[in-house]
Amino acid sequence: MAQTQTSQHTPPHFPEGKPKVVVTRHLAPSVEARMSELYNAVLNTDDNPMSRDALIEAMADCDVLVPTVTDRIDAEMIESAGERLGLIANFGAGTEHIDLAAAAKRKIIVTNTPGVFTDDTADLAMAGIIGVPRRIREGVELIRSGKWTGWAPTGMLGRKIGGKVLGIIGMGRIGQAVAHRARAFGLEVAYYGRRRLPEALEQMLGARFVDDLDTLMEETDILTLHCPLTEETRHMIDARRIALMKPGSCIVNTARGELIDEEALIAALSSGHLAGAGLDVYTDEPNVDRRLIAHPNVMTLPHIGSATVEGREASGEKVIANIRFWSDGHRPPDQVLTALVQG
Numbered sequence: 001m002a003q004t005q006t007s008q009h010t011p012p013h014f015p016e017g018k019p020k021v022v023v024t025r026h027l028a029p030s031v032e033a034r035m036s037e038l039y040n041a042v043l044n045t046d047d048n049p050m051s052r053d054a055l056i057e058a059m060a061d062c063d064v065l066v067p068t069v070t071d072r073i074d075a076e077m078i079e080s081a082g083e084r085l086g087l088i089a090n091f092g093a094g095t096e097h098i099d100l101a102a103a104a105k106r107k108i109i110v111t112n113t114p115g116v117f118t119d120d121t122a123d124l125a126m127a128g129i130i131g132v133p134r135r136i137r138e139g140v141e142l143i144r145s146g147k148w149t150g151w152a153p154t155g156m157l158g159r160k161i162g163g164k165v166l167g168i169i170g171m172g173r174i175g176q177a178v179a180h181r182a183r184a185f186g187l188e189v190a191y192y193g194r195r196r197l198p199e200a201l202e203q204m205l206g207a208r209f210v211d212d213l214d215t216l217m218e219e220t221d222i223l224t225l226h227c228p229l230t231e232e233t234r235h236m237i238d239a240r241r242i243a244l245m246k247p248g249s250c251i252v253n254t255a256r257g258e259l260i261d262e263e264a265l266i267a268a269l270s271s272g273h274l275a276g277a278g279l280d281v282y283t284d285e286p287n288v289d290r291r292l293i294a295h296p297n298v299m300t301l302p303h304i305g306s307a308t309v310e311g312r313e314a315s316g317e318k319v320i321a322n323i324r325f326w327s328d329g330h331r332p333p334d335q336v337l338t339a340l341v342q343g
Contacts, residue, residue: 011329012063012086016040019063019327020084024050024071027091028309031316039064039323052077059085064323066091067098075102087326089319092306093117094256095336096229109326111334113318115173117306121254122177124305125224128252128278129166129182131299133222134158135276138296159221159248159275162186167220169213169236170227170255171197178224179205192216193227217244222252229256239264248275254305257282266291269298280305 014020021039023032026047035041042062044050049070050058059065059081067073068091078099085108088098093114103110131137135158142148142156166182168175168191176197179189189207196202196209210216213236217223223245227233237251237260245251251274253260262283268274269292276297282288285303292298306312322332 012084012327014040014063014327015084019087019323020061021064021066021089021323022058022062023066023091024055024058025068025091027316028313030313031320034316034320038320039327056080063087064089064326066319066323068092069094069097071097073098075099078102078106078108081106081108087111087323087332089322089326089332090336091315091319094228096256100336109332110336111319111322111326111332112336113315113322114334116314116318117311118173118177120308120311121174121226121305122181124280124301125174125178125226125252125254125278126181126185128250128254128280128299129178129187129222129224130161130185132250132252132276132278132297133161133164135297137276137299141296161222163188164221165190165219167191167210167216167223168207169193169216169223169225171207172226174254175226176201176205178226179207187222190216190219214241214244217241218246220245220249222250224252225255225259227255227259229258234258235261237261237265239267242268242274245274247273250274250276250278252278254278254280257285262289262292269295 019039021035022042023044025044032043055071056077059077061082063084064087065085066089079102088103088108088110090098090110090112093112095110095112098110100110135156139156162185164187166187166189168179168189171191171193175191182189183206189205190210191207192210192213239261242264265277266289269277278299279292280301280303288300293300318334322334325332
């Protein structure tokens, strides 16, 4: 949840005259140029992920840390941070890699960049929703191997998606964007989430609410995940729930790898219970289980759901705006509310 108020507070004091901002990964050139213009910016031009020790050292002597999903900022690191650290301006919407309670205890504000990757991630999810039933990955491999012998009436038969049930877990911005796209492909959209959408929005999206996750699993032909990673959602798609799905169904995940028990997923793919999967995220990134890579109908993508020039630039601009509001003594527009996130 992002705070939209802009109430005034005492502007921080910056020893160098402007905030020292440590950026943990290489960002778009236009974003880095603007940061260097506005702040005392320490950039990561070689784009190697910072080690825990390097992050601790950076947090000891900066006003603002700009981490990404690849950076785990735990309670111990926050508790030992320097007194001048007042803002963690996350690049990206997800904040599960940051201990928000520890930040709140230290009165360190945390911001994120919601909304900018909605369409990009929804587009990529649709690539899996269409591509897995139609065996796109397997077809590409067949051509590249030189083993394709030409068209045949029974060659490379997939499944049509029109009329099938698309189950969406998590009906926030991205889930709604997927539902909007899916309707144009003739999919029947069913969804499960913490809260039901208003009836008017359901009608606009052509989506129906299912109040029990197990029931959604039983009805679904294609499952797509768009919920945050929490202790409650970790491994929510386990062996028991996968077994509830129809034989020959598919799973698409562009959210977080830990939402799925990968061993259970691999077992269901190996047995043929699942026809395939479209995965952009994994449990142990960047390490991808070789069994997933080897499966002919698993689309394995390198976490590119948000990887568009436009989206990454927009996210960087939000980071800059959050820093400017904070450094000017105002509440940042995308402040993460710890109480609401935990609730």
